[in-house]
Amino acid sequence: MKQFDNEMLKLQSDSAVLNINSKKLAFTTDSYVVTPIFFPGGNIGKLAVCGTINDLAVSGARPLYLSASFIIEEGFSVDDLKTIVLSMAEEAQKSGVRVVAGDTKVVEKGKCDQLFITTTGVGELKQELSHISSGKNIQAGDKILINGSVADHGITILSARENLQFEEDIQSDCASLNGLIQKVLDAGINVKFMRDATRGGVATVLAEIARMRKAGIEIKEEAIFIRESIRGLCEVLGYDPLYVANEGKVIMIIDPKDEKKALEIMKQHSLGKESSVIGEICEDHNEFVVLNTCIGGRRILDLLTGEQLPRIC
Amino acid sequence: MKQFDNEMLKLQSDSAVLNINSKKLAFTTDSYVVTPIFFPGGNIGKLAVCGTINDLAVSGARPLYLSASFIIEEGFSVDDLKTIVLSMAEEAQKSGVRVVAGDTKVVEKGKCDQLFITTTGVGELKQELSHISSGKNIQAGDKILINGSVADHGITILSARENLQFEEDIQSDCASLNGLIQKVLDAGINVKFMRDATRGGVATVLAEIARMRKAGIEIKEEAIFIRESIRGLCEVLGYDPLYVANEGKVIMIIDPKDEKKALEIMKQHSLGKESSVIGEICEDHNEFVVLNTCIGGRRILDLLTGEQLPRIC
Numbered sequence: 039m040k041q042f043d044n045e046m047l048k049l050q051s052d053s054a055v056l057n058i059n060s061k062k063l064a065f066t067t068d069s070y071v072v073t074p075i076f077f078p079g080g081n082i083g084k085l086a087v088c089g090t091i092n093d094l095a096v097s098g099a100r101p102l103y104l105s106a107s108f109i110i111e112e113g114f115s116v117d118d119l120k121t122i123v124l125s126m127a128e129e130a131q132k133s134g135v136r137v138v139a140g141d142t143k144v145v146e147k148g149k150c151d152q153l154f155i156t157t158t159g160v161g162e163l164k165q166e167l168s169h170i171s172s173g174k175n176i177q178a179g180d181k182i183l184i185n186g187s188v189a190d191h192g193i194t195i196l197s198a199r200e201n202l203q204f205e206e207d208i209q210s211d212c213a214s215l216n217g218l219i220q221k222v223l224d225a226g227i228n229v230k231f232m233r234d235a236t237r238g239g240v241a242t243v244l245a246e247i248a249r250m251r252k253a254g255i256e257i258k259e260e261a262i263f264i265r266e267s268i269r270g271l272c273e274v275l276g277y278d279p280l281y282v283a284n285e286g287k288v289i290m291i292i293d294p295k296d297e298k299k300a301l302e303i304m305k306q307h308s309l310g311k312e313s314s315v316i317g318e319i320c321e322d323h324n325e326f327v328v329l330n331t332c333i334g335g336r337r338i339l340d341l342l343t344g345e346q347l348p349r350i351c
Numbered sequence: 352m353k354q355f356d357n358e359m360l361k362l363q364s365d366s367a368v369l370n371i372n373s374k375k376l377a378f379t380t381d382s383y384v385v386t387p388i389f390f391p392g393g394n395i396g397k398l399a400v401c402g403t404i405n406d407l408a409v410s411g412a413r414p415l416y417l418s419a420s421f422i423i424e425e426g427f428s429v430d431d432l433k434t435i436v437l438s439m440a441e442e443a444q445k446s447g448v449r450v451v452a453g454d455t456k457v458v459e460k461g462k463c464d465q466l467f468i469t470t471t472g473v474g475e476l477k478q479e480l481s482h483i484s485s486g487k488n489i490q491a492g493d494k495i496l497i498n499g500s501v502a503d504h505g506i507t508i509l510s511a512r513e514n515l516q517f518e519e520d521i522q523s524d525c526a527s528l529n530g531l532i533q534k535v536l537d538a539g540i541n542v543k544f545m546r547d548a549t550r551g552g553v554a555t556v557l558a559e560i561a562r563m564r565k566a567g568i569e570i571k572e573e574a575i576f577i578r579e580s581i582r583g584l585c586e587v588l589g590y591d592p593l594y595v596a597n598e599g600k601v602i603m604i605i606d607p608k609d610e611k612k613a614l615e616i617m618k619q620h621s622l623g624k625e626s627s628v629i630g631e632i633c634e635d636h637n638e639f640v641v642l643n644t645c646i647g648g649r650r651i652l653d654l655l656t657g658e659q660l661p662r663i664c
Contacts, residue, residue, distance in 0.1 A: 041436045041437050041440035042443070042449070042450040042451075042453070046449070046451040046452075047450070047452070054418075054451035054452040056415070056416055056451065056473065058376065059372065059374045061371070061372045063371065063473075065416060065418065065473060066418070066452050067420045067452050067453065067469070068420065069420040069454050069456045069469060071422060071456045071458050071463075102371065103369055105378060105379070105380035106380075107380045107381065107471075108382070109384060109422070123355075124354050126355070127356075130355070136355070136359070137355040138355075138367035138369065139359075139366070139367040139380050140380065141380055141382050143382045143383075143384045145464060145662060146661070146662075148461070149463065149464040150384075150464065154422055154463070154467065156380070156382060156420045156454075156471075158418050158452075158469075158471035160369065160371070162372070348458075348459070
């Protein structure tokens with residue numbers, strides 16, 4: 039960031055907002071190095087498409103076009119590559135985006151780990167929604183919503199990687215959120231900010247928001263849905279589910295007057311059935327994110343330091 | 352291409368041409384896995400910036416924004432990373448583009464080869480230049496120009512990789528061509544098509560053009576500039592310089608009436624001092640690219656089959 043010094047990069051939002059021909063475009067990139075490349079609920083290709091679509095969608099943009107660049111280890115199974123590319127094409131099709139550019143590089147055996155995919159996306163951003171990526175309209179009293187359970191992706195990847203076998207069926211929540219988000223925006227909900235809770239999980243996103251807006255956040259632990267199986271695995275493995283990555287969860291900050299309506303719309307969508315209001319923005323010059331626990335305690339959630347779990351995306 | 356089935360991808364041009372808000376944008380991506388990552392004349396970072404700028408520029412677009420995504424091997428030197436990023440920033444600055452989005456992933460030691468960089472670019476494409484990327488206006492009689500010596504990049508990389516020591520100083524031609532190309536376009540030269548002669552070299556680009564336009568091409572060997580040192584190395588190592596990759600060379604197809612003017616403009620630019628007219632498009636239903644050799648022979652240049660030299664970019 040220091041070397042590429044420019045205003046767009048400094049904003050550190052999920053997508054850069056470009057001005058071209060006096061129109062606004064959202065632009066974002068991510069490399070995917072997840073291991074294992076196939077996991078319950080998805081694979082590296084589906085994840086790459088969903089992840090880039092989500093970074094555009096949470097910026098308030100309508101995702102339109104993707105590029106996909108593949109770095110492939112010599113000897114990688116062509117059948118696996120076909121399966122992965124097919125799932126990318128299906129996810130793109132389902133989400134209404136087109137993969138229009140690409141590249142393929144093959145490196146010698148042992149010079150990469152099976153397959154890495156880098157996706158870059160371009161989306162159309164309406165002028166009246168361009169405040170979303172900066173979150174500049176967030177204020178005390180705004181409600182914080184999430185579209186369902188947390189920690190599914192990270193725990194699924196870890197379990198798959200370590201070949202942990204459990205009785206419970208768990209799977210990644212990997213999904214494209216642009217459809218759900220578009221429904222909320224189309225209904226005229228005053229969305230102040232959105233971010234998908236990927237690396238660092240829900241707690242990290244909330245801590246980032248608090249710092250960015252110099253505000254406090256109060257969260258009700260009981261309002262955060264964690265599947266029983268995932269909760270159990272987190273306890274066994276020693277992970278705090280609030281810091282575990284999700285790949286199909288968006289945190290929305292909305293005007294309090296729209297709380298009911300937004301929740302209703304989200305719950306009607308297949309990816310939002312378990313949506314809930316998990317807390318609100320409050321005034322606090324300490325910029326604390328306070329978790330009001332089920333047993334009546336109060337705990338401060340800070341940014342995740344270091345990486346809790348590498349190569350989850 | 353089969354799975355992502357769409358018209359933009361099928362065109363197989365250097366950039367996809369997007370229609371957004373009734374304006375045209377060029378969009379392109381490439382992963383860079385060159386080894387060694389530092390070489391005479393550049394490094395993986397400079398190469399990534401130049402390569403993506405060039406893919407936009409040869410489509411007739413004005414490069415505006417780049418994203419850069421890094422996959423880094425655990426333990427990679429932070430100083431080397433800084434050097435590489437700095438050279439990316441310098442090249443971007445010099446070429447008038449901004450790096451506005453990025454990602455960083457670190458993988459375990461042995462899971463990638465030092466550093467891979469994926470750059471994606473967006474450029475503005477004027478309606479009146481949108482024919483360039485498809486080459487649909489190419490016709491018999493059009494002149495074929497190149498902005499200088501061939502085979503420098505590929506031979507430099509190979510020499511650096513194999514630690515070959517020679518008396519001659521050789522270096523990669525790695526450079527951003529948007530400035531040179533803009534000068535030609537601004538002068539109103541009727542450019543029918545452009546392509547940078549990277550993987551597969553000049554011969555491959557010419558063979559692609561012949562097939563694409565179902566035309567023939569006549570090339571004069573004596574008009575193709577090859578540095579003596581590079582020519583010697585090609586002979587020793589057994590490579591045909593016409594098939595060796597370049598990273599700062601553009602092949603332009605222009606209207607014959609503009610031949611003199613175009614050559615003059617190109618020669619005035621620091622990256623075009625050794626520009627020459629190397630041949631012309633002709634009618635030939637066999638789609639042959641014929642090289643008229645210096646000793647009076649005629650040789651057919653076909654597409655490069657397989658990869659002559661892996662990981663050159």
